[in-house]
Amino acid sequence: MTTTTQTISSFHFLKNPWTPTTTQTILRPMNRTIRAAASVRSLNRKPLQKGRNLSIEAIQTIQALKLAxxxxxxxxxxxxxxxxxxxLKFDMTAVLRELLRQNHCLLALKVFEDIRVEHWYKPKVLLYNDMIQVMASNGFIEEVQLLFRYLESEITGDLQFKTDEFNQLLATLISFKLGGLVMxxxxxxxxxxVGCEPDRSTFKLLVKGLESIGEFELSVVVRQDAYKFYGESLDFEAEEEGIAS
Structure with missing residues (x-):
């Protein structure tokens, strides 16, 4: 009788091995699931767009300005x-860029004029380029002229400017056929x-751009200057033939 009982107990033990507790069984897959979900979210997360991460104060200000x-x-x-x-400084700039994005040109211009009197303000060619592009796209050419005069008045020897930034401004002015402002x-x-002399890319941009909008006389002037800077090494005709072929 004793032998039979031991055999049955041993058989029962083998048939029903020890299993983890309910808590252990549930927690492990849940942790893996949470980590996997977090990993997927991090992969799908899009970066913040420049100028669009507006504070509550900036959003409220934009709404109040537009309403008024x-x-x-x-x-x-x-x-x-x-x-x-x-x-704050960052919010002021964010308000300006958001109004430009929404094509509220005249309101954006007034905001910019307020920013210009702030003690921390320094002229940035790329910001002017963005404003001029939006104004011209919406037909506000007089406002483009005004912004251009603002920039002209702010160019001093105390500030450092970059050639590539002015090249972007030149390209914008050419795209709207503003030959006078280009020159x-x-x-x-x-x-x-200004302290940033035109480089090879500047001359190429000007010559080809001015000719594309029919300003051939102005293009000749730029070509002559280009030869003074670089001599025969800047051969526009050869480059144009190479591009065409």
Missing amino acids: YNNDKSLLDQVFRSKFSRL ECYEWMKSVV
Whole structure:
């Protein structure tokens, strides 16, 4: 009898081996699932877009400015005093860029004019380029001229400018067939005050760009300057033939 009992107990033990507790069985797959889900989310997460990570204060200011501008422009100054002037530097710039993105050109211009009087303000050619591009795209050519004069008044020997930034501005002006402003900008680059002489890419951009908008006389002037800087090493005809072939 004793032998039979031992045999049955041993058989029962082999048939039903020890298994982990309920807690252990559940926690392990859950942890793996959580880690996997987090990994998938991190892969799918999109980077923040520049200028779009607006603070609550910036969003409220934009809404108040647009409301006043569309319904009662006499309230604009009050909104600027009560809301915009209290924003941080980053938020002020974010408001300007968001208004430009929404093509609120005249309101964006007023915001920029307020930014210009801030103690921390320094002129940035690329910001001017963005504003000019938006203004010109919406047909505000007089405002483009105004912005151009603002930039002209801010060019001093105390600031450092980069040739590639002015090249972008030149390309924008050419794209809107503003030949006169193109040549003014080019003259700025040659001046000692700006301190960023035109390079090979500048001359190529100007010659081809001016000719593309029918400004052949201006293109001749730039070609002559290019030969003074680089001599025969800057052969536009050879480059154009190479591109065509």
